[in-house]
Every structure is written in structure tokens, then in C-alpha cells.
Amino acid sequence: MILTGMIFQFNKDSGEGLIMSSKGATNEFSASNWIDTSCEPSVGLKVSFEGSDTLINIEVLKDESISIVSDNKKYSASDEQKMEEFSSVDEYIEHFKSLGYKLAKDTDDGKVRTASLRRFLEDGHGEMIITSIDSKITVKTMVNGKEVK
Structure with missing residues (x-):
């Protein structure tokens, strides 16, 4: 195959x-x-x-x-733009998993937690980087290695 x-x-x-x-x-x-x-x-x-x-x-x-490969979808930045606000990193992880992302890395040193999820589609790859510092959560969207704002 x-x-x-x-x-x-x-x-x-x-x-x-x-x-x-x-x-x-x-x-x-x-x-x-x-x-x-x-x-x-x-x-x-x-x-x-x-x-x-x-x-x-x-x-x-x-x-x-x-x-x-017929089951690959085209990449759409709108998938990530529809993102809701969640109260925890775990909720964000579950949300992105439901969009087809796989957890690549999840680290927590007691002060900062960072999770990285990735997926590959026919015309590109996406990465979501979730960072939690002092209960403030930020999500960075990367498409083909470049940040999308």
C-alpha cells in the first residue's frame, strides 16, 4: 500500500x-x-x-x-479560525484531535505547559502550538512552517 x-x-x-x-x-x-x-x-x-x-x-x-490518495482533504485555515475559547490545554488538545491533528509533544515543567499538535494534508501541513503560562492560554497556528495570524 x-x-x-x-x-x-x-x-x-x-x-x-x-x-x-x-x-x-x-x-x-x-x-x-x-x-x-x-x-x-x-x-x-x-x-x-x-x-x-x-x-x-x-x-x-x-x-x-x-x-x-483520495481521502486527503485540502488544507483550510478556516478550520482553525473557527476555534472556540477553551478553559484548559486539555480541552484545546481534544478540539484539535477532533479536527484530525495528532499530539506530537506535550511538556509541563510546573510553570509552563506547551503542547504541539500536527497534521498533514494534501497541500500542506499544519501545527497548533498551545502554551499555558499562569493560567493564560495562547494558541499559535502554523501552516507549512509559517505563523498564521
């Missing part, structure tokens, strides 16, 4: 990285599974690959591969 995704972490020295699939799952990969000779793996690159647990035959996403 051919899947699509985007590289959102890659360490060139170790040749290891993470791909977020169009289904929202994150998968580890190794440069040894990279079969595309036109370029090297890099963050932000849209890719197609085979496998579910172990990724194989990873390459740059080609136009013909996009047509294989």
Missing part, C-alpha cells in the same frame, strides 16, 4: 528522521530506505512510501501519487 506524508524531522548526520503520514501517524525512517536519486531527504519534503510499521521505498511525492 502506498502512503503519503511529509518529513518533519531529519538528522542528516545519523540519517534518521520522522515522517508524518497523511493519516496523521508519525513514523521513523532511515535514509537507507530512501530510493529517490533526484534529491536527499529534508524537512518539509512531501514523500510517498510503502509500509506501515517499517517504511520502505521512500521517495519524493510525484503528481501521479497524489491521485492515488
